[in-house]
Amino acid sequence: MNIGIDMMGGDFAPQEAVKGVQLYLSESVAPANLFLIGDEARINQLLREHSIVSRQVTVIHASQNIDMHEHPTKALKEKQQSSIAIGFHLLAAGKTDAFISAGNTGAMLVGALFSIKAFEGILRPTIASVIPKEDGGTGLLLDVGLNSDCKPENLNQFAILGSLYAQHILDIENPRVALLNIGEEEGKGNILAQAAYPLLKANESIHFVGNIEGRDVFMDKADVMVCEGFTGNVILKLSESIYEITQRKQIQHEYFDRFNFEIYGGTPVLGISKPVMIGHGISHGLAFCNMIKLSHKMIDIDLMGKMKASFLG
Amino acid sequence: MNIGIDMMGGDFAPQEAVKGVQLYLSESVAPANLFLIGDEARINQLLREHSIVSRQVTVIHASQNIDMHEHPTKALKEKQQSSIAIGFHLLAAGKTDAFISAGNTGAMLVGALFSIKAFEGILRPTIASVIPKEDGGTGLLLDVGLNSDCKPENLNQFAILGSLYAQHILDIENPRVALLNIGEEEGKGNILAQAAYPLLKANESIHFVGNIEGRDVFMDKADVMVCEGFTGNVILKLSESIYEITQRKQIQHEYFDRFNFEIYGGTPVLGISKPVMIGHGISHGLAFCNMIKLSHKMIDIDLMGKMKASFLG
Numbered sequence: 001m002n003i004g005i006d007m008m009g010g011d012f013a014p015q016e017a018v019k020g021v022q023l024y025l026s027e028s029v030a031p032a033n034l035f036l037i038g039d040e041a042r043i044n045q046l047l048r049e050h051s052i053v054s055r056q057v058t059v060i061h062a063s064q065n066i067d068m069h070e071h072p073t074k075a076l077k078e079k080q081q082s083s084i085a086i087g088f089h090l091l092a093a094g095k096t097d098a099f100i101s102a103g104n105t106g107a108m109l110v111g112a113l114f115s116i117k118a119f120e121g122i123l124r125p126t127i128a129s130v131i132p133k134e135d136g137g138t139g140l141l142l143d144v145g146l147n148s149d150c151k152p153e154n155l156n157q158f159a160i161l162g163s164l165y166a167q168h169i170l171d172i173e174n175p176r177v178a179l180l181n182i183g184e185e186e187g188k189g190n191i192l193a194q195a196a197y198p199l200l201k202a203n204e205s206i207h208f209v210g211n212i213e214g215r216d217v218f219m220d221k222a223d224v225m226v227c228e229g230f231t232g233n234v235i236l237k238l239s240e241s242i243y244e245i246t247q248r249k250q251i252q253h254e255y256f257d258r259f260n261f262e263i264y265g266g267t268p269v270l271g272i273s274k275p276v277m278i279g280h281g282i283s284h285g286l287a288f289c290n291m292i293k294l295s296h297k298m299i300d301i302d303l304m305g306k307m308k309a310s311f312l313g
Numbered sequence: 314m315n316i317g318i319d320m321m322g323g324d325f326a327p328q329e330a331v332k333g334v335q336l337y338l339s340e341s342v343a344p345a346n347l348f349l350i351g352d353e354a355r356i357n358q359l360l361r362e363h364s365i366v367s368r369q370v371t372v373i374h375a376s377q378n379i380d381m382h383e384h385p386t387k388a389l390k391e392k393q394q395s396s397i398a399i400g401f402h403l404l405a406a407g408k409t410d411a412f413i414s415a416g417n418t419g420a421m422l423v424g425a426l427f428s429i430k431a432f433e434g435i436l437r438p439t440i441a442s443v444i445p446k447e448d449g450g451t452g453l454l455l456d457v458g459l460n461s462d463c464k465p466e467n468l469n470q471f472a473i474l475g476s477l478y479a480q481h482i483l484d485i486e487n488p489r490v491a492l493l494n495i496g497e498e499e500g501k502g503n504i505l506a507q508a509a510y511p512l513l514k515a516n517e518s519i520h521f522v523g524n525i526e527g528r529d530v531f532m533d534k535a536d537v538m539v540c541e542g543f544t545g546n547v548i549l550k551l552s553e554s555i556y557e558i559t560q561r562k563q564i565q566h567e568y569f570d571r572f573n574f575e576i577y578g579g580t581p582v583l584g585i586s587k588p589v590m591i592g593h594g595i596s597h598g599l600a601f602c603n604m605i606k607l608s609h610k611m612i613d614i615d616l617m618g619k620m621k622a623s624f625l626g
Contacts, residue, residue, distance in 0.1 A: 134558050145495055148503035182458055182546040190461035190543045214550030218558060230503045231544045233495040237527030238548065242555065245447055245531060245568065253564045 003295050004096035006083040007038030008065045009103020010283045014038055017102070018046040020288020021057065027289070031056050032296050035096055037083045038062050062086045065103075068281060072106030084108065088115035091274055098295035100266065102279030102287070109146055112269040112276040119304075121311035123151070125271030126158045126229075127278065128165060129236045132258035135220045140166050141180075142226060144267065145233035152195040155179070155226045156203055157311075161270040162224035163206045164307050169297060170223070174207050178222030180231065181211035192228060200226075205310060265290030273304055316608050317409035319396040320351030321378045322416020323596045327351055330415070331359040333601020334370065340602070344369045345609050348409055350396045351375050375399045378416075381594060385419030397421065401428035404587055411608035413579065415592030415600070422459055425582045425589040434624035436464070438584030439471045439542075440591065441478060442549050445571035448533045453479050454493075455539060457580065458546035465508040468492070468539045469516055470624075474583040475537035476519045477620050482610060483536070487520050491535030493544065494524035505541060513539075518623060578603030586617055 005021065007014040017036075025031050033056050036043050040061035047057065062083040066075045076085055084103055088111040091099045101108050109127070118125050128142035142158045143150070159177045166175035179200055181189040186197055188211060200208045212221050217235060227235075243259035245251075265287055266279035275298040277291045298304065318334065320327040330349075338344050346369050349356050353374035360370065375396040379388045389398055397416055401424040404412045414421050422440070431438050441455035455471045456463070472490045479488035492513055494502040499510055501524060513521045525534050530548060540548075556572035558564075578600055579592035588611040590604045611617065 134561075148495055148506075180547065182461055182543055182550075190541075193461075193543070214547035214552075215554040215557075217547075217551050218554055227547075228503075230495055230506070231547055234493065234527035234530075234540075234544055234548065235551065237495075238530050238551070239527075241528040241531055244528075248447075249566060249568055251564065251566045251568070253562060255558065255562055255564070 001032040001296065001299050002035060002096045003032045003292060004035045004037055004087045004090050004099040005288070005292065006087050006099070006101035006103050007036050007043050008062065008083040009101040010279060011281050012284060013102070014043055014046060016284045017288050018043065018050055018052070019285030020292065022050050022052055023285050023289035024292040025052065025054055025056065028296070032292070032299070033058065034292070035060050035090060037087050060086060060090070066107050068104055070104060070107070072104060072110045075104065076107050076110055084111060091116060091276070097299045098275035098277065100277040100279065100288070100291045100295055102266070102281060102283040105278055108276065108278045109269070112272055116272045116274050116276060118271050119273060119308045119311050122271040123157060124154050125269055126161060127267045127269055128162060129261070129267055130170070130264040131217060131225070131239070132255070133220050134218050134255065137220060138170055139222065140170065140224045141217070141232055141235060142224070142270070143229035143232050144236045145229045146269070147229040148233070150192060150228035152192060152199050155192070155196040155228070156199040157271070158226045159200055159203065159206050159208070159224065160310055161307055162226060164303065164310060165268070165270060166223050168301055168303050168306065169294070172223045175223035176209045177206045177224040177226065178209050178212040180217070180225050180227035182213060184211050184213065186210070262287040263290065265294045268294070268298070270307065273308065275299060275304065314345040314609065314612050315348060315409045316345045316605060317348045317350055317400045317403050317412040318601070318605065319400050319412070319414035319416050320349050320356050321375065321396040322414040323592060324594050325597060326415070327356055327359060329597045330601050331356065331363055331365070332598030333605065335363050335365055336598050336602035337605040338365065338367055338369065341609070345605070345612070346371065347605070348373050348403060350400050373399060373403070379420050381417055383417060383420070385417060385423045388417065389420050389423055397424055404589070405429060410612045411588035411590065413590040413592065413601070413604045413608055415579070415594060415596040418591055421589065421591045422582070425585055429585045429587050429589060431584050432586060432621045432624050435584040436470060437467050438582055439474060440580045440582055441475060442574070442580055443483070443577040444530060444538070444552070445568070446533050447531050447568065450533060451483055452535065453483065453537045454530070454545055454548060455537075455583070456542035456545050457549045458542045459582070460542040461546070463505060463541035465505060465512050468505070468509040468541070469512040470584070471539045472513055472516065472519050472521070472537065473623055474620055475539060477616065477623060478581070478583060479536050481614055481616050481619065482607070485536045488536035489522045490519045490537040490539065491522050491525040493530070493538050493540035495526060497524050497526065499523070575600040576603065578607045581607070581611070583620065586621065588612060588617065
């Protein structure tokens with residue numbers, strides 16, 4: 001198993017990425033082979049400083065870097081020697097089985113969509129986020145920003161992808177799927193939600209439990225919550241800001257600690273044939289370690305294969 | 314000045330409505346005339362129990378009541394003797410200058426839209442909610458659920474209505490207006506946001522500051538935040554649930570205390586010619602008192618007249 005990691009992405013690269021690698025190697029019984037992509041000299045120096053000597057680790061040099069504020073499509077095209085471009089090249093060529101980066105989110109999305117193919121039958125890949133539930137559980141919200149305008153059929157596909165992720169990665173048996181809406185009864189909502197409801201209701205490959213409202217997002221009413229990427233992105237970023245506010249105001253509580261999205265690793269791109277994990281810009285070692293673990297698990301159980309099979313019917 | 318109050322709406326009616334009336338009368342130097350609409354015998358009994366003897370108070374009997382779960386249009390049509398129907402009848406006839414209820418939200422919206430006219434030039438009235446900012450200030454979010462599908466021009470009008478509300482009711486000079494979006498730069502977002510941005514930018518009657526993201530909703534980046542009613546409603550209900558979670562988990566902090574939406578009174582309907590205030594079902598005396606105060610202020614400064622004038626250009 002080979003996992004590619006962009007060492008140059010994120011606010012604290014490459015130091016924190018190296019810490020993540022160290023953490024992963026120390027915690028794993030049978031670690032994957034890690035391909036560390038970035039400035040070879042700096043990475044090797046950091047590996048020495050952290051006394052990381054492992055047969056599992058290979059450094060791949062990348063002479064360029066895509067900054068956080070560069071235009072995604074343009075940067076990916078022009079910077080063929082960037083760590084993100086090389087990462088996707090290795091993934092597409094089959095030299096790695098997963099790719100992780102905390103760098104330019106747009107470039108990661110463009111790379112995922114154009115270097116790695118969507119499954120047959122998938123209209124649009126999606127990105128998902130874990131949501132901390134009040135009772136200690138976790139839910140999955142999708143789409144969280146890849147698809148800001150959606151058709152009803154998109155939401156129906158997100159529901160299937162989210163169900164499989166919840167089942168196999170979050171270990172939730174028969175996950176309850178809900179449509180995020182602004183009313184509880186069938187027939188409520190905007191045009192999209194009204195049209196998506198009957199599709200979800202008729203979908204036999206999911207356990208649809210109806211509508212949930214904004215007040216239910218953190219409650220134990222559903223495991224998988226589907227919406228278009230505009231609302232999902234606003235919810236995700238608002239939830240992250242709540243964590244930051246509690247930190248700044250020194251409001252200590254284990255519930256709000258779970259709003260630290262770093263503990264969940266990154267955002268997986270679903271609907272494509274290989275695991276691609278997008279980390280937050282502020283990712284520290286823990287986040288990198290968790291992204292590697294998550295990718296490891298996704299490859300191990302062949303999640304992408306399971307998703308693909310579900311769309312072949 | 315005459316304010317109509319539905320005494321039968323909300324989970325704790327009519328007791329909490331009576332407490333609100335008592336609180337308002339005790340705190341006001343020159344109180345408005347209050348028309349208490351509902352079960353005459355019960356209201357009079359409660360007025361006696363609370364020793365409310367005031368020339369400002371008139372009880373108007375309503376023999377029917379619209380429950381929280383009744384179909385709005387059907388109930389309003391069939392229950393002409395309900396407190397909400399009578400309330401709108403008095404308002405439309407000019408016998409009252411404002412109407413307040415914590416009852417069936419749908420019926421209140423239907424009543425506001427069909428009994429009270431929208432200003433000339435208004436495409437769609439809207440509902441707004443106050444948002445507690447991290448720094449202690451307050452912002453305004455609209456639409457929060459009346460218009461789940463919007464056209465760009467709707468958002469542009471919400472921006473004007475919200476600006477006037479922020480200026481005259483929240484006392485914010487030259488309020489900063491932002492478009493809620495999923496990216497900071499112009500050109501980002503879904504089709505609606507992309508099309509609304511240039512309209513807002515060109516709108517000379519507002520102080521447009523660009524896009525904000527979900528993470529900025531509770532920050533001091535903008536005073537008036539506009540979006541369609543789907544996302545706005547999800548944000549509002551999610552914010553309310555955060556308050557409820559902090560209550561249940563006994564997380565005490567003055568910041569989260571400000572997520573108790575009762576302190577802001579109700580949700581005003583904007584774009585119509587008379588103040589209509591919709592309270593939460595769980596409204597207690599404080600919420601009723603604040604809704605009466607808010608209506609009083611809106612009438613006092615002729616907010617609706619100011620809004621109307623801004624659309625006559």
